[in-house]
Amino acid sequence: MRRAAEVGGGAIAAFLVMTLLAKVHPLAGLVLNPFVVAVLLLGLIRGEVVGSVAGAVCGLVADTFSLGLFGIAGLALTPMGFGAGFISRKINVWAASRLFVFFFFLAAAELVLWGGLTALVFGRAASWSGGVVLVQPAANALAALGGHRLFEKVRAGHER
């Protein structure tokens, strides 16, 4: 029940951040994708099952407010959430620089997968909005790193 609340809360928080970003500038959502950040954090902190469920839920929420087929974002985010939990248990990624590279590769893989699925389903190349989207993996990785550091501080404060 607690895990379900965390996934739901993460998806809603990402959705609200996306709404505020769109209000700041319509292209801001292309630079930073809060759904990717939420799935990366949940996958890393809570493991591969929570990560993949968060990927599916966040993907469905993202697709609701996007034209096109319902489910493509979920199919791209689910493996990323699973990978964040699974790989982080196999290799040491906890140093800041390693964590950034880890997040960056997962976010880049998600973007490539999303572009590939869009091309496969629609039979044409995905929109890269003049290359702005290519900044997204680095921005997402940086935001996820910041989010993780914040989480660690809050957890340390509670333990004290």
Add this chain to the structure above:
Amino acid sequence: MPRFFKERRNVLIFAGLLFGQAVLLSLQVPLGDAPSVFEKATFAVLAPLQRAVIAVGRAAGRLWSGYVGLRRVAERNQVLQEEVYRLRQENGLLRQGLSRMSEREAAAAFLGSVGRAYVLASVIGVDASNPHKSAVINVGSDRGLRLNSAVLDSRGRLVGRVIPPLGRTEAVVQLITDDGSSVGVITESSRVLGILAGDGKSGRGWLKYVLSTNETVLESEVLLTSGLDRVFPPGLPVGTILSVLTDTSLFKRIAVEPFFEVQDLGVVAVLLGEGPDGGGARR
């Protein structure tokens, strides 16, 4: 639970999620562009939340303005901005209407109904994956919006139309720059008919079905809605022609720059039926 499943529980959950989403994706094929029940339900739950966040943000912004002593100035400015906006809309509608009316009685009837011809709405969200495809506005069927209602920017220029899912207090607008959008248009001076389709990527569009033998269409020419699609009322400014190319195809390749800018879509006007230019009145 058999040991096999226990040992592979995580991988099986992952595979199940992927399979479920693949099934969801394939179930939509027979639906075409129509949103699924699940999509409608998610929209109905989350759109009010989106609206609430924007409202809270605005309320916080207003509180701050008041706190620093600029409250009256801000309110006055807001009133004046809204007045200018309304006057621009009315002016645009009046000019479009009057250009097509010759009889005094018809003009008088038109002037009388301008006040209820449109409703103002704020853009509360844009398509997360591509801002040139769609936007969400904070007005829905409660204020008289219907599917296919035309949406204009602050200068009365065409932005798009209302598409499903249409909520009571929120609506989704398909922008004319979406690659799935089609608008019946006519060139302002040479009066050549065509279909404007968005390219869905750069915020531009293509004027389609103009024969390569046609020599009258020129760069910088203005496009207006033709009204022949029976969705958009005629005479609305749409964009300008950027370039005209002729290749081996039967039709010309005509690039179009729409008038509206995605980043300027703070407030939009939705044309309602029964007005002089209400899209719904002609369906």
